Amino acid sequence: MSYVVEMLNIRKEFPGIVANDNITLTLKKGEIHALLGENGAGKSTLMGVLFGMYQPEKGIIKIREKEVKITSPNVANQLGIGMVHQHFKLVENFTVTENIILGSEPLKGMVLDIDKAAKRIAELSKHYGLNVDPHSKIEDISVGMQQRVEIMKMLYREAEVLIFDEPTAVLTPHEIEELMKIMRNLINEGKSIIIITHKLKEIKAVADRCTVIRRGKGIGTVNVKETSTAQMAEMMVGREVNFKVDKKASTPGEVVLQIDSLSVKNNRKVLGLKNFSVEVKRGEIFGIAGVEGNGQSEIVEAITGLRKVESGKILLNGKEITNIPIRKRIESGIGHIPEDRHRRGLVLDYTLENNMVLEVYNKPPFAKAGLLNGSAIKNYAKSILENFDVRSGEGGASIARTLSGGNQQKAIIGREMELDPDLLIAVQPTRGLDVGSIEYIHKRLIEHRDKGKAVLLVSLELDEVLQLSDRIAIVNNGELIGTVIASETNENEVGLMMAGVSKERSV
Amino acid sequence: MRNTIVSLISIVLGLIAGGLLMLFIGASPIEGYTYLFQGALKNISRIGDTLATATPLIFSGLAVAFAFRTGLFNIGASGQMLIGGLAATAVALTFDLSRPILLIVMVLAGIIGGGLWAFIPGLFKAKFNVHEVVSTIMMNWIAYWTVYYVVPGYFKGEFLETESRKLAEETTLRTPWLTELFQGSYINLGLFFGVIAVIIMAFIINKTTLGFELKAVGFNRHAAEYAGMKVNRNIILSMLISGALAGLGGVALYTGNASSMQIGILPSQGYDGIAVALLGANSPVGVFFAALLFGILYSGTGFMNAMIEIPPELANTIIAIIIYFAATSVLIHRVLNKFRKTRSNSNDVDGPVGKKGEA
Numbered sequence: 001m002s003y004v005v006e007m008l009n010i011r012k013e014f015p016g017i018v019a020n021d022n023i024t025l026t027l028k029k030g031e032i033h034a035l036l037g038e039n040g041a042g043k044s045t046l047m048g049v050l051f052g053m054y055q056p057e058k059g060i061i062k063i064r065e066k067e068v069k070i071t072s073p074n075v076a077n078q079l080g081i082g083m084v085h086q087h088f089k090l091v092e093n094f095t096v097t098e099n100i101i102l103g104s105e106p107l108k109g110m111v112l113d114i115d116k117a118a119k120r121i122a123e124l125s126k127h128y129g130l131n132v133d134p135h136s137k138i139e140d141i142s143v144g145m146q147q148r149v150e151i152m153k154m155l156y157r158e159a160e161v162l163i164f165d166e167p168t169a170v171l172t173p174h175e176i177e178e179l180m181k182i183m184r185n186l187i188n189e190g191k192s193i194i195i196i197t198h199k200l201k202e203i204k205a206v207a208d209r210c211t212v213i214r215r216g217k218g219i220g221t222v223n224v225k226e227t228s229t230a231q232m233a234e235m236m237v238g239r240e241v242n243f244k245v246d247k248k249a250s251t252p253g254e255v256v257l258q259i260d261s262l263s264v265k266n267n268r269k270v271l272g273l274k275n276f277s278v279e280v281k282r283g284e285i286f287g288i289a290g291v292e293g294n295g296q297s298e299i300v301e302a303i304t305g306l307r308k309v310e311s312g313k314i315l316l317n318g319k320e321i322t323n324i325p326i327r328k329r330i331e332s333g334i335g336h337i338p339e340d341r342h343r344r345g346l347v348l349d350y351t352l353e354n355n356m357v358l359e360v361y362n363k364p365p366f367a368k369a370g371l372l373n374g375s376a377i378k379n380y381a382k383s384i385l386e387n388f389d390v391r392s393g394e395g396g397a398s399i400a401r402t403l404s405g406g407n408q409q410k411a412i413i414g415r416e417m418e419l420d421p422d423l424l425i426a427v428q429p430t431r432g433l434d435v436g437s438i439e440y441i442h443k444r445l446i447e448h449r450d451k452g453k454a455v456l457l458v459s460l461e462l463d464e465v466l467q468l469s470d471r472i473a474i475v476n477n478g479e480l481i482g483t484v485i486a487s488e489t490n491e492n493e494v495g496l497m498m499a500g501v502s503k504e505r506s507v
Numbered sequence: 508m509r510n511t512i513v514s515l516i517s518i519v520l521g522l523i524a525g526g527l528l529m530l531f532i533g534a535s536p537i538e539g540y541t542y543l544f545q546g547a548l549k550n551i552s553r554i555g556d557t558l559a560t561a562t563p564l565i566f567s568g569l570a571v572a573f574a575f576r577t578g579l580f581n582i583g584a585s586g587q588m589l590i591g592g593l594a595a596t597a598v599a600l601t602f603d604l605s606r607p608i609l610l611i612v613m614v615l616a617g618i619i620g621g622g623l624w625a626f627i628p629g630l631f632k633a634k635f636n637v638h639e640v641v642s643t644i645m646m647n648w649i650a651y652w653t654v655y656y657v658v659p660g661y662f663k664g665e666f667l668e669t670e671s672r673k674l675a676e677e678t679t680l681r682t683p684w685l686t687e688l689f690q691g692s693y694i695n696l697g698l699f700f701g702v703i704a705v706i707i708m709a710f711i712i713n714k715t716t717l718g719f720e721l722k723a724v725g726f727n728r729h730a731a732e733y734a735g736m737k738v739n740r741n742i743i744l745s746m747l748i749s750g751a752l753a754g755l756g757g758v759a760l761y762t763g764n765a766s767s768m769q770i771g772i773l774p775s776q777g778y779d780g781i782a783v784a785l786l787g788a789n790s791p792v793g794v795f796f797a798a799l800l801f802g803i804l805y806s807g808t809g810f811m812n813a814m815i816e817i818p819p820e821l822a823n824t825i826i827a828i829i830i831y832f833a834a835t836s837v838l839i840h841r842v843l844n845k846f847r848k849t850r851s852n853s854n855d856v857d858g859p860v861g862k863k864g865e866a
């Protein structure tokens with residue numbers, strides 16, 4: 001069997017850190033190869049090297065057995081390598097076709113031949129079962145669809161080697177299944193795939209081989225069929241990982257958050273949340289389950305003040321907060337791990353230190369009389385970063401943008417937990433985290449609960465909601481379908497309710 | 508550090524290109540540049556004039572840079588300077604106050620005038636999401652016509668319809684001791700205000716909670732909103748401060764360097780502020796030195812033109828070329844990276860550092 005890609009003894013350094021240290025990865029023709037490693041292990045960097053975004057200090061890359069120098073993504077394209085990035089790179093107000101041809105526009109004489117391109121895209125879409133409409137605008141289509149546009153971009157450019165960097169992190173469970181199907185189709189058409197993912201289940205489902213790296217070093221490559229998920233996890237973090245969440249029964253106290261017949265409009269200016277009422281108590285983790293886009297964002301944004309409330313009331317510790325400014329809400333005890341870490345969670349061009357005080361920079365000891373106290377900020381940030389094991393090249397002085405995705409997430413979680421809020425709203429808190437970090441974050445969330453605080457958990461991963469929560473509210477189409485006790489329910493029941501089938505036994 | 512190197516390289520490349528142009532029109536570049544720098548720096552009085560030429564540019568550069576650091580593009584420095592200058596001139600021509608008090612009131616009037624002129628686009632941006640580029644340009648023309656109307660209407664000069672009355676010497680920013688020190692140059696207190704403004708802006712941007720907020724809003728307004736910062740208030744405040752800086756520049760220009768206002772002219776210094784900010788990489792100190800350089804080029808060009816057959820437009824051309832290089836600094840970053848790599852073998856084409864400077 002011949003190799004389409006051989007990356008041999010690759011070394012790549014960044015200021016203060018060796019991101020790839022002597023890593024070897026080989027890709028056979030027609031295989032799906034998983035790349036597994038902790039947050040910050042160097043996976044994205046390694047793929048960046050293959051895609052020509054970074055130049056390695058040492059090592060050899062061979063494509064179809066010929067040694068090459070991949071000096072830019074253009075060169076990578078010419079060599080038949082395509083990549084779907086962790087964060088998509090699409091122009092929002094362009095159509096699908098326009099996005100796909102960007103950079104290699106087909107010409108008819110002097111003018112753009114959009115129609116020809118659109119036709120070809122439609123053909124490709126049918127051939128690979130992608131189902132993308134060449135004429136819709138990016139801003140109007142779902143995240144899953146946008147990802148397919150990225151895939152289409154690679155196919156349009158006739159890529160043979162497809163790299164996916166954490167493609168499933170932003171997808172709903174259903175979209176993930178679809179993606180797996182598409183990937184198998186692609187293999188049948190003779191493509192080869194490298195996929196980065198933290199979800200071992202997915203590796204088991206699609207991958208043939210798996211290469212594991214840890215802290216920049218290659219640990220080994222295994223055949224997925226012959227390796228259990230536990231073994232893979234252990235290779236990756238260097239110890240046994242506990243997939244079960246250990247927690248005592250909850251001892252709920254008084255009500256922290258009370259939502260009373262809340263109605264909120266969504267982005268399309270129609271009611272995305274209708275007459276929604278729940279109560280969240282001290283000492284409990286309250287989960288919200290639902291298919292994406294069924295009102296979860298509206299709930300969270302209404303509580304945090306990012307979205308206007310149409311009618312209804314929100315009370316925190318008995319005081320109404322329905323219309324007070326965001327800062328007041330934070331001060332009265334709301335912490336928020338946002339869904340989109342790049343859009344809301346971080347100022348990417350700020351240092352980590354500054355990001356760690358994003359909500360408290362104006363309070364003593366970080367500021368006095370309007371003047372910042374650099375050393376207080378530094379020390380505060382340092383303790384958060386140590387506590388949550390946030391790894392970066394230059395510690396607190398690193399620019400947030402240079403951190404690996406998972407480490408950015410850990411930094412945000414650390415910042416919000418450090419505020420010690422009465423109500424912690426955690427939206428997809430473990431998105432993009434490795435199994436070891438997930439274990440740790442789950443532990444911390446439960447500790448937060450056991451301290452007598454409330455946690456509102458919103459997650460698309462049913463497993464996570466079921467394991468962590470004490471009570472679960474299920475939403476469908478902006479309405480509360482029902483509330484169940486986690487220990488008395490199961491995946492099937494919740495799944496049915498997510499589909500809108502309501503149920504008598506509510507608590 | 509890296510930005511400084513890029514700016515310096517841009518300047519050198521611009522000067523080389525200017526030299527080539529001189530060659531092209533048949534003059535000697537060595538001679539040309541000798542006269543250019545002599546014209547700007549030959550004696551103490553010329554140095555004074557050069558500093559005075561640079562002063563309004565310090566302000567307009569700071570104005571643009573400040574707005575830019577907070578994510579806003581203030582193209583309206585010209586109009587803000589006009590209104591600032593008009594307000595100060597009006598004060599000087601109307602009130603009969605003792606000199607120190609009068610100067611303070613003039614400066615305040617300039618700050619308020621310029622600030623107000625930028626406050627309006629800020630408000631429009633915050634309330635109606637009107638892009639500040641469009642509204643500040645419109646405000647430029649409103650300022651232009653305001654001066655056109657107000658000056659002949661209320662402050663008409665003795666002989667000329669198109670100019671305001673001349674300010675009495677003791678109602679301008681010029682002071683005898685400075686004029687004497689610089690042997691008759693028109694250098695004035697504006698320069699000191701400029702230096703103070705540089706220091707204050709550096710302080711605000713780097714050391715205060717206000718600067719922390721303004722920058723956060725500029726980099727990512729969604730995250731700023733999430734963290735409880737008042738995004739709209741910050742946009743308005745940032746425009747206000749930016750406009751106040753430009754307005755003060757207008758005071759320096761019209762009641763320091765000049766002593767009357769002409770109608771029908773938008774001060775080019777306002778637009779030059781964009782170039783100054785770009786070359787100074789939006790840092791206050793960088794802006795200061797970039798303004799000095801522009802001052803040298805502008806004030807030396809007349810002498811060069813008098814001594815040798817090189818048209819004065821050459822200064823503008825050189826500035827344009829320098830800006831061109833500074834604006835395409837990505838290229839210079841790349842070359843620098845290559846250079847560093849061959850030496851230390853540890854960098855990439857588009858590494859992390861490359862991303863910071865591309866403002």
Ligand SMILES: Nc1ncnc2c1ncn2[C@@H]1O[C@H](COP(=O)(O)OP(=O)(O)OP(=O)(O)O)[C@@H](O)[C@H]1O
Binds near residue numbers: 019037393406859
């Ligand atoms: N452009 C950069 N500048 C400086 N350091 C960087 C840069 N890119 C990555 N790093 C550092 O290199 C290390 C590896 O990062 P990388 O993004 O490859 O991790 P990863 O394995 O993809 O992690 P994750 O699972 O969290 O996405 C991290 O410590 C990160 O801080």
Ligand SMILES: [Mg+2]
Binds near residue numbers: 044086405
């Ligand atoms: Mg990554």
